[in-house]
């Protein structure tokens with residue numbers, strides 16, 4: 001039965017093929033010779049040919065002169081400045097300022113009309129913290145997309161609440177000790193408790209954050225080809241035997257002390273960053289941050305500026321530890337953030353000390 005049906009179908013099919021073949025195109029083939037003189041007549045009537053030729057002439061004139069005009073534009077002083085500055089900005093964002101990774105992704109030459117600076121997608125770990133939230137503000141205000149990763153151990157949502165309605169801002173509750181996959185251009189890695197009170201509270205968690213957290217973020221940078229900035233610390237110098245500390249100084253650090261989870265943790269984080277840089281070609285930047293102050297500092301974080309401010313507000317005596325002759329320098333948070341962004345966008349890996357060059361003793365600080 002199936003065979004018969006099949007046969008019938010194929011027969012029908014063959015007939016279908018035959019019918020159009022027998023009728024199809026013969027009339028059309030006859031039509032052409034007759035229509036050719038008619039078309040020529042049509043062209044010559046009412047000066048149609050003249051209009052067609054004029055149209056072709058206008059069209060080709062435009063295409064001949066158009067490249068010349070665009071080549072001439074830069075020599076015009078006004079056009080030149082605006083054009084060159086827009087191209088410069090394009091490259092600048094991309095590298096974020098440098099010829100680094102981003103220049104590989106952009107196309108040189110003319111910037112198509114309506115396309116200005118390409119915004120970057122940037123991860124800020126610890127972006128809900130004191131320094132991180134100011135950094136996020138700066139990146140958002142220059143037009144970038146920012147994804148904050150924070151576990152809110154010391155970071156606070158209040159530091160970012162003003163950005164919650166912004167479509168270029170995202171906040172993820174996540175601990176960097178666990179891996180995460182995101183498509184980004186740059187990673188600012190700030191996540192870690194930074195005040196001695198906080199990092200001594202859970203030292204194992206502190207060193208885990210510095211080692212495993214940094215490892216995960218470097219792995220992410222390697223995987224997605226992002227540039228990575230590590231926020232290290234002046235504490236890598238330990239109890240320094242050199243004053244002031246240059247970046248070339250290797251420090252004097254106690255590996256088994258109460259502060260070691262932070263000091264040695266950050267030293268290991270620096271080692272990891274350099275190993276990923278040398279071994280896996282990850283573009284890294286290392287900042288060694290000195291004492292910083294400014295708005296959104298947590299009054300109870302136990303650091304000297306917070307403590308002194310809180311004590312003055314509460315009309316309590318200021319607690320100067322030891323003889324008060326130990327020195328520190330203090331930079332304002334917006335200066336630090338400018339330094340971090342400049343470092344990320346610059347050509348140099350670092351490490352770079354970021355701090356105020358002027359030092360004074362804790363007794364002097366209390367007197368101010």
Ligand SMILES: O=c1ccn([C@@H]2O[C@H](COP(=O)(O)OP(=O)(O)O[C@H]3OC[C@@H](O)[C@H](O)[C@H]3O)[C@@H](O)[C@H]2O)c(=O)[nH]1
Pocket residue numbers: 194195196232233234235289290291302303304305307308319320321322326328362
């Ligand atoms: O109430 C206080 C608090 C602190 N201090 C003293 O003030 C000095 C500064 O102490 P802080 O706790 O503010 O900060 P530290 O300089 O020890 O560490 C800091 O340095 C660099 C950053 O990277 C670290 O994250 C930060 O904790 C210390 O000598 C401390 O003993 C006081 O005299 N009184």
